[in-house]
Amino acid sequence: MESTFKLQRKFRLLFTLPSFFVSLVIASATSLSIILIQGIFSNAIMSQRYEATAIFFAAFLFSIILERLILLRHSFASVRRLLAMSIVPNTSWAILSAFGLYQYSISQEQQVFYLMVVMGLSTAISIRIIILGSVFFKRISVGTLVSFIQPMLLFAIIPFAQTGVLFPIEQFSLLLAEEALAFSLTMVIPIICVGYLILLSKTGGRIIKNSPLIIFQGFLQAWVAERPKVIEELIETFSLEKEIVTSVIEFSDEKDTPTKRRAIIVPEVHPGPFYPIGSSNLPFELWKWSDSNNLKSLVFHGISGHEHNLASKAVVDTYLTEMNNLQLVSDGSTCTEPKSRSIGRATVSGLAFGDYAMLILTLAPYGMEDFPIFVREEINKAAKSIGFNGSILIDAHNSIGVTPVREDCEDIIQAAKDILRKIRFNTQMPFKMGYSHSNRLGIKLKEDVGPAGIGMVLFEINNKMHGIVSVDANNVALGFRDEVLSKIDDVIDICTTDTHFNAAKVMNSIGYTPFGGESSVKEISKVIKTLRIAAEKSMIKSNFVVKRNKNSYKVFGSALLDDYSVGLDRLFNIAKIGGVSTFLIILAVYALGITLVK
Template structure:
């Protein structure tokens, strides 16, 4: 059975891919494409009838006059008059919609030209040209009525402006058998009436299901996804959010000699999602960036055990977490002893464990098997068991191996649980020793979020306890491609590191940027792994070179926040899923009906 966090990942994948597949080129490129399609397309459509240069030139002139010029003029008027200040429909996107409309129109025109060679009763180009209106206008109506925030009068004018101007100018070349008003009136009715009814149905269902206007959420979502402005979308998430608690544990390491703060490990059970700049997606980097004021300090925020139900809903909730962390850092009770890194394996589960002062840190993984978010319930149980033996506990979901999104089996969860219990019980009876630590940080050397690499880069913590070296490498990304963890650990052995763990922050700033298989690139999927291995090795070497005696102080606190919550998350994803199916069925019905009417009128 798919868990709620998995449910979000699985159901969001089609939307990640769809939105990013519909990419908008630059304005100049759209105009060039519009000119090319509207001139070359009709030239070819006319040439299908008679393969000679004069017919093709006539078709090109037809396209230039009927498609290209009306599109440019109508879009300039729409962008600067009808839809002025609309957050989604500025000139580039108006031109993009015209490009799509014209491509569809010319495709139907071309099919008509081809069929004319086999069906002599087709009147070309009149019938296919006017018949295309019954497809083009309903699609424009659905796009504009659902996405534009302008008044209904402005939206209706924009829907029909370019198609009507093109239709009227067509009389310079065509002699329609059916009067234009007999064509345009049914086009108007079949485009507007069903679309308005569909949107009202969606609004009604949405308010019952999720308590707010789904169309307004949809527009806010697009404003953020396409414009990078998350304010409106986060306002709606605030309204949908529920009261939640985030557990935070900090481990701060300072030089025993100088007393200078050297490294911070911060683990919380918030989830860095849902995507891009929304909610807590960038929170690991925000924490790191806020605290790394001193050039020598390295801060890392590995992924705590949490799922999408613990996505914080807004920037203001992130500020609460950051404020709590800063308060925790004022709590200082330093210890100068730690245990050596130990690994415990049960089935597919591997749990790294280490004591730092009065706290225990556990790193959970099942690499090289696929792993996504470890269930929050398991994290809470392990945290509770660890706190029975230690004053503080930092439980990390290493989040470091994925090929496909999957849910955990009962056996995999039990393996993680048993390995964690073994680690807690074993370490509660071992001795600790004075320890050294070295830290370093690095960027991804030219790789960015579109490659799966977040702005927080690479953080390396190297520990030396009883002459054994271990390394924690924290990568700012959402998971890692299968096998990369093992390659990194193997490469670190070559520089004297005995063991350790490779973790990611699970940042979702990388999600939804590219039309990738998973909706994002796990680290290692879209970069040169050999180069990446060298970067990581060099970073760990640098950390190893500044090893020195340190002491550690840990603190734990709970902060009250608003998160998306499992119920709101499930309602939102279920509603989006049902609406997408409803819209797909409705579009088919609208286009079938309108085309049937068009065929009847033009026959």
């Protein structure tokens, strides 16, 4: 999804911050460079300079600890990030101080050096206003006050390095009296930055009628600290209710033994937009729900797009609660053999359980994304007209690409109709069913597989084996699925859940890692063969029941996510323009200040 990639691209720096040790070294070096420049200017004895440097460094570390305490409720305001955050402001301060020292060496005017030191202080405060005001505080005024803490603590030590007096009030008063206008200009810089931040806070998208800075903060809390409450509260405000259908086929032996109950779960909920917001980790949530209900399940991806993202964790909890109220719509003990049909780039595989059809839709080996909703509606309508009581449609989502074009959709609908006609009148027969799952076998998987792991259901129909594999992943690397299938037997298809567990957090062109992005064909072939052996050992003669749940839930549509992305685009564009303008104004202030002193 383009908006997901845009979010990843904008905020990838959150994942490329230096380590704690590197941050500490760089932040310490930049802060110490400020006091060392004062030492060069000073005529104080060396022992006094060393003492001032030690006090300055202690004040710097104390300010980091103090800021961490102030920002204690912000878990992403780690010491590492606060250290990294101090690098740019303090570097700017050091550069301006060095420039002042250079100007002093030319003009021999002490006021020029003092002015540039104060300008550096003002610049450091201003940069911190922009960072703290936009990232950590809902009220810009509070962020502005906190922005003064570290620079003012450090500035208080500078006179000691030069005069041996911690607060030389007389010298300050004399300097301000002589160059009042020049030094008053230093206050213009923070004022400009506060105004700049206020301007940014007024810029938003078409749908989200809120300050984009507040939304940005909520997003960071969710994305970095995995605290989605703020952003989800905003999302729920603008969410719409849509009817969602979830289908479950439960399998059991004739005695309905609790330890032998298995299930195929096909939600028409989209697992997005990105973790931990909304239904991004729904496949694993459903896997845990089924496990708590003595069901050994496989979760698949129903036909649903980003317009069917559940709005919040609260809505997900409601959805899972409603899963306990599934309605029985069909049952039996027979099924047909699976059939497959390809038209153009479209392939449909399916079998019938009594009067319900289960179809798997794919465009593999060609690239694909979510099938549009009208595909589901057309196939469901066709199933009813052919004589089925209903159909359960699985979007295999197993070959990364773009949204299917109209021709592909028409081909998939036609192939589905052909399969429905075949299996509607094929002989149904008793079957055995086996189940296995990586989480239950302790199989270790790589980061391209989500927490719901890899599972297999294996059917023995008419003395032939037919397996279906579900992988908790967001699509499959192009060609990977076909390479794996070429090395294993008796598998109808390899499907993914379309989990968004790692969406927007991976630094590549799509913002996530598809299945096969880290795992090798050899590794996955071995895993599936292991699963097949385990599934065959668990094979039992099975009955089935089809259950469905239809309820309305608040969904976070793609339009809202796109508008959030657009709002941030506008925010960053204005930030760039305003940033350049602010920089030019600040340069003018620097030049004017130096001119007035001279």
